[in-house]
Amino acid sequence: xxxxxxxxxxxxxxxxxxxxxxxxxxxxxxxxxxxxxxxxxxxxxxxxxxxxxxxxxxxxxxxxxxxxxxxxxxxxxxxxxxxxxxxxxxxxxxxxxxxxxxxxxxxxxxxxxxxxxxxxxxxxxxxxxxxxxxxxxxxxxxxxxxxxxxxxxxxxxxxxxxxxxxxxxxxxxxxxxxxxxxxxxxxxxxxxxxxxxxxxxxxxxxxxxxxxxxxxx
Ligand code: DX5
Ligand code: ZN
Numbered sequence: 001x002x003x004x005x006x007x008x009x010x011x012x013x014x015x016x017x018x019x020x021x022x023x024x025x026x027x028x029x030x031x032x033x034x035x036x037x038x039x040x041x042x043x044x045x046x047x048x049x050x051x052x053x054x055x056x057x058x059x060x061x062x063x064x065x066x067x068x069x070x071x072x073x074x075x076x077x078x079x080x081x082x083x084x085x086x087x088x089x090x091x092x093x094x095x096x097x098x099x100x101x102x103x104x105x106x107x108x109x110x111x112x113x114x115x116x117x118x119x120x121x122x123x124x125x126x127x128x129x130x131x132x133x134x135x136x137x138x139x140x141x142x143x144x145x146x147x148x149x150x151x152x153x154x155x156x157x158x159x160x161x162x163x164x165x166x167x168x169x170x171x172x173x174x175x176x177x178x179x180x181x182x183x184x185x186x187x188x189x190x191x192x193x194x195x196x197x198x199x200x201x202x203x204x205x206x207x208x209x210x211x212x213x214x215x216x217x
Contacts, residue, residue, distance in 0.1 A: 002186060002216050004209055005030035005063055007174070007196030008054070009045065010143045016050075017057045019200065026205035027213070030061040030085075032174070032194045035078070037068035040092055041141035048074070048081040055082030063192075065113065065174065067140050068092065072099045079106040087111035087134050087172075090122045100129050111172070115139065116148045120158055130169055132192070133158060137185070138175030144197040147176025152188045159189035179211060186216035 006028045011019035020031060033051055038044040051064060064083040068074065071088040072095070078086055086103050090112050093099050103110035111132035112123050116139060123133060135154055138145035155171060162169050170191040177185055178198035186193060193216070202208045 002190075002213075003029035003192045004212055005032040005172070005192055005194045006199045006205075006209075007032040007034055007143065007194050008200075009034040010196035010200035012200075016054070020054060020057050023199065023205050023209070024058050024060055027209045028060060028205075030063045030192065031058060032063045032065060032196075033083075034196075035064060035066045035068055036141065039069045040089065041067045043141045048077040051078060051081035051083060061085060063087070063172075063194075065134070065194075066092075067113075072102055075099070075102045075106060079103075079108055083108060085109040085111060085132065087113045087132065089113045089115065089140070091115055091118060096123075096126055097129070100126060104129075111170075113140075113174070114154075116151060120154065120161065127161065127165070127169060128167065132170040132172055134172040134174055134192075134194075136175050137173050137177065137181075140175070144201075145176060147178075147181045147185070152184060155185070155188040155190055179208075179215065182212055183215045 006023045036043045036045040061084045063085045066088050100110045109131040113134040115136050137147045137151045172192035173185050173190045174194040177193050177195040
């Protein structure tokens with residue numbers, strides 16, 4: 001089953017609670033939360049305080065994407081705030097295995113994220129411990145960027161690794177997922193589709209999510 005995870009990066013933060021209730025009502029499966037520190041990525045966004053506020057308005061899975069340096073330092077704070085899944089960028093983790101263990105020991109699911117140019121070999125010795133692998137379809141930092149097509153071959157390669165090893169690891173795609181690209185992305189073997197601007201940039205979230213579901217059915 002394919003899951004749709006609206007990224008609140010493109011929501012109206014002046015009415016964030018309403019925006020989250022609206023996408024939940026519109027059929028969202030997960031809520032994707034982009035945490036940026038102004039160091040690993042140029043932009044600065046959300047901290048544990050906002051995740052805590054989001055937790056109060058929805059029971060949906062909170063998928064917290066850490067685009068921050070030294071993510072291990074903040075795992076417990078995001079778990080306490082109500083994250084159900086934390087993904088960390090492999091480029092920020094000298095000790096990826098340790099950080100993944102920390103997330104699991106805190107009692108939630110753990111995933112690794114790979115930038116467009118980061119090879120799959122970066123998780124070769126860690127994939128057995130991962131609940132999810134997220135591939136960036138754009139360079140992280142901003143919503144509304146164009147999908148990088150080479151990522152589709154990367155999904156296919158990752159899918160074969162997961163199949164060969166007989167794992168249940170989910171594949172998530174983040175960045176550039178829109179009405180135009182979602183079908184091809186989904187068909188390449190993605191389980192969880194993150195979409196920010198292509199959902200929050202429309203007037204009718206239910207209609208948009210419904211059209212996504214038809215395209216990936
Ligand atoms: C990018 C973020 C994404 C972003 C996706 O750095 O990690 O989650 O919100 O935005 P769209 O769907 O607009 O490409
Ligand atoms: Zn993200």
